[in-house]
Amino acid sequence: MKPTRCPWRGWLMLCLVWASGSASAALPIEHWTQPNGARVYLVRSDSLPMLDVQIDVDGGSRRDPPAQAGLAAATALLLTQGVQASPAxxxxxxxxxxxxxxxxxxxxxxxxGSDRLSIQLRTLTQPDVLDAAVALASRQLAAPAWADPVWARERARLTAAWREAQTRPDTWAGRRFADAVYRSHPYGQEARPETWAAIDTAALRDFYRRHARPCDARITLVGALDRASATRVVDRLLAGWANHGCTALPAVPEVAPLTRPERVQLPFAAAQAQVLVGQPGIARDDPDFLAILVGNHILGGGGFTSRLMQELREKRGLTYGVFSQFSPGRHAGAFSVSVQTRPDQADQAVELIHSELRRFVEQGPTEQELAEAQAALVNGFALRLDSNRKLLDNVAALAWHGLPLDYLDRWTAQVGAIDRDRIVRAWQRVLHPDRLVTVVVGATP
Structure with a gap:
């Protein structure tokens, strides 16, 4: 007779509820480097008997060979689906x-993602549960099954999903936008049926072996664990990984800036036209990252209070919503403005987006807009850290991008110190309204 499932599952569900509000940016971040080169970041939080762990390595889609686009994502998918036999x-x-x-x-x-392969573990810290969870995770990290039938099934599922996605105008808009913004850069590669067909389990195994290396790993832990215990957990998790000499991975080129504007317009039988406007933006380590962030909140990232929302929705009723965003990574991720509107209104929407971008780059925000954006961002900052999982995400990002350990503690003060002139200088350096990519899918050319 099969034993009753572990009673600690109920406690874990309670912990997930109690976790909201438990984490705080004031918690100190301990950092050290293991003998194998792994860089460890620990936030000790004893309020809950649980532990969140994230392991990040340089194995994102920017490392995919062009003919095998989708290799990193497929590796992550198969990593969780089976374990080989071992002495363990x-x-x-x-x-x-x-x-x-x-x-x-x-x-x-x-x-x-684009830059990193991420592995996450969440468990209670009750000794027997923690020990068993770390042991099982260690086995999965050391010897994934890479089963041929599983990959054949998943490849068929991915192919079916891709084909279904081609029936939607937003898919076409996103693809053409990525092609125009990134061109030959790996950030713009698309996984397709033919690239998945070029991937076998040997390719998955080889990709994992080359990129899952302790010397490249950033390990973030948040939970009820001291440094000595965290060290033991990390050692056990990475016990099956070999450094393979830990030679430097090949350099990935930067995203080249655009030299001219480009407009792509595709007819598509749909009730709504899909519009994307943008260009290469910034990398995450850009010194003006926060000035760009605050400016984007004002332009199109702040919801109903943003300029684009006021101009396109509130004043003219062209859309239910319009949004702008930056997608920074280790290289310059795209800046984009996205909107859906009636096909006969697409040209008007595009003209307004271009006009507002030019005006914002030339003049920047008003002092009132800046004050309101800073207040909204500062007042909402606690919501970015109000659970162990959110704190894990933020500290893992800090670790991945090599930010200072006190970055989260200083975030609100730094945002509050940004002035108009800095935003204007940053946006004029980064954004070039005379070189925008504009993609419209669903309107008649």
Whole structure:
């Protein structure tokens, strides 16, 4: 008879509820480097008997070979689906792994973004649960199954989803926008059926072996753990990883700036036209990151109070919503303005977006707009850190981008100190309204 599932699962659910409001940027961040080169960041929080761990390595999609676009994401997907047999235990297929994590009441996952491959573990710190969760996570990190039938199934699922996505105008708009903004840069690569077909489990195994290296890893821990215990957890988690000499990975080129404007217009039978306007933006380590952030809140990132929302929605009723954003990474991610509107109103919406961008770059915000944006950002900052998971995300980003350990503590003061002139200088340096990419899908050319 199968034993009853671990009673600690109920406690974990309670912990997830209690976690809101438990984390604070005032908590000190301890940082050290392990003998194997792994850089560890620990926020000790004893208020809850739980631990969140994130491991980041330089294995994002910017490392995908062009003919195998989607390799990093596929590696992350298969990493969680089965474990090979080892002295630590018998082989576990994907279903057995799911059952094992469910029995522990813990969570294990992996994902790949543009820059990094991320692995996350969440568990209670009750000694027997923590020990079992770390042991299972260590096995998955050391010897994923890379099962051929599982990858064949997932590849078919990804292909079906891709084909369905081609029936939507937003897919076409996003693809053409990425092509125009990034051109040959890896940030603009698209995973497609033919690139997935070029990936086999040997390619997954090789990609993982080359990029899952302790010397490149940033490990962030948030929870009820002291430094000595955190060190033991990290050592166990990475025990199966080898540095393979830890030679430097090939350099990735920077995103080249645009030299001229480009407009792409595609007819599409849809009730709403999809509009994207933008260009390459900034990398996360740009010294004007916060000035760009505050300015974007005013222009189109601040919801109903933003300039673009006032001009396109409130004054003219062209859309339900219009938003601007920067997507900074280790390289210059795109700046974009996105809106949906009636096809016969698309040209008017595009003209207004261009006009507001030119005006903002030339003149910057008013003093009132700046004061209101700073107040909104500063007052909302606590919501970015009001759970262990959010705190983990922020500290992991801090670690990945090499920001100062007191960055979160100084964030509100730095935002409050930004003046109009700094925003104007930053936006004039970064944004060039005479070189914008404009993509319209769904309106008649």
């Amino acid at each position: 235990g018998p082989a576990l297929d994907e279903n057995a792994v799911v059952e094992a994590w469910a029995d522990l009441g813990a969570q294990f996952g992996a994902s790949a």
